Amino acid sequence: MNERKIGILLSYANILLHAVLGFIYVPILLHYIGKSEYGLYQLMGSLIAYFSVMDFGLSAAVIRFYAKYKALKDSIGMENILAISVRGYGAVTVLALAIGFVCYGFLDVIFAGSMTVSEVNEAKQIFLLLLLNIVITLSTMVFRSVINAHERFFFLKGMETIQLVMQPILVVLVLQHHPSAFSVAAVQTVLNLLLSGARVYYCFHDLHVKIHFHYWSPELFSEFKKLALSVFVVTLIDQVFWKTNQIILGIISGTAAVAVYSIASLIYMNYMALSTAISGVYLPHVTGMVARKEPIRNLSELFIQIGRWQYYLLALVATGFIIFGKQFIALWAGPGFEDSYIITLLIILPFTVDLIQNIGLAIMQAMNRYDFRARIYFVTGVLNLLLAIPLGIKYGGIGCAVATGISMIVGNGFIMNWYYAKEMHLAIASFWKQIGKISFITFMCLVIGYWVNAYIGPYGGIYPFILKVVMYTILYVVMIYFFAMNLSEREKVHAVFHKLHIS
Secondary structure, three states, rough: OHHHHHHHHHHHHHHHHHHHHHHHHHHHHHHHHHHHHHHHHHHHHHHHHHHHHHHHHHHHHHHHHHHHHHHHOHHHHOOOOOOOHHHHHHHHHHHHHHHHHHHHHHHHHHHOOOHHHHHHHHHHHHHHHHHHHHHHHHHHHHHHHHHOOOHHHEEEEEHHHHHHHHHHHHHHHHHHHOOOHHHHHHHHHHHHHHHHHHHHHHHHHHOOOOOOOOOHHHHHHHHHHHHHHHHHHHHHHHHHHHHHHHHHHHHHHHHHHHHHHHHHHHHHHHHHHHHHHOOOOHHHHHHHHHHOOOOOOHHHHHHHHHHHHHHHHHHHHHHHHHHHHHHHHHHHOOOOHHHHHHHHHHHHHHHHHHOOOOHHHHHHHHOOOOOHHHHHHHHHHOOOOHHHHHOOOOHHHHHHHHHHHHHHHHHHHHHHHHHHHOOOOHHHHHHHHHHHHHHHHHHHHHHHHHHHHHHHHOOOHHHHHHHHHHHHHHHHHHHHHHHHHHHHHHHHHHHHHHHOOOO
């Protein structure tokens, strides 16, 4: 089994692990630190997340160019691009620290109207810890990119697995003696430091990475800057989509509203991860295809093939959440989080269009045409911000979610599909024709599942809930296998079962 397949399997294992642990972890956090402290931690996390954009797109650019030189067997180019990148990461780390300390000085002014004095003081302490966390991440990000470009996904995803398992265990142990949001941030920072050190060691000891400056090329710098800045703009607007709504709610409504929205956020971020688990490991492979100048037909086939698999999985989760989402949130987070169901649906349904096509983003990066995505994303991000503020003031978290949903379907849906078809010449018409056929089957599953659940009633505890979810999953898988999958996909399913000695 090659590293890409291992990476995809480990990604899905991590997603499942993250979901299971989250189901247990979040109620424990709420038990130990309460709704207000949890909202405070999420609010500071949303604020500090803006600093992650100070990667300035360097990670994607490193992977793209390093993978290109690796495909062309140019060791000097590989060493040189890393030397340039290390200097760039050093500069952005210093910049992040400088901006962070400026923001720190204004926290009491920003949140004076919605927080108590003690909450503001604790928020400032958490902010400093999370700022240190970001500095650790930025200063070692180049090594994560190198591991990705080498397609060593077993180690890369294995580190993520360790973090997923160890973080909640350590947090719970610490919270028993020091129950506060600050303790959660402290554990997160220490663990990040240890795992970042392990990645640096792996690069030098196992990959024998060499970082050496050989030459300066204006043309290389221009291409590198173009991709890096494009990814930076998209990453910045990502924060508008995924974090700004919580900042807006924190300012106008307080930490309780942030806690409600953050529950929805946890769900749709896991939903997004189901898609990026596949596309996230394909950038080095797609870059190699582009470097070898393979025909666009091959890229279209990959686009459709991966999109179909992503849609099978995302449609299962989306339809399942429509049916069982209210009961899931009630069992998971408890009373007071009912709006999280509507917020989640308002975001994941339009977001699905983008998620089943995100291999197209890898193709754009490989072709160094990501600047169009950046421009469109900027416009839709501004639209989201302009809509979220008035809608958030009037309708709270649901209003913010409406703003995000509208923005995504316009930018990520209509405009990006036009670009894929007209400018990149990908087979978008064929893609949507196939997705349409699959959608008919998923809709039938939704109708049957919704009717059965309504007939049975949303009553009972965790075990009846799990039984209903398992029954719906079996129905969905059977329907998709017999009525939606093509012959090639069924053969791949058989091959997986054969390797697992199931058949």
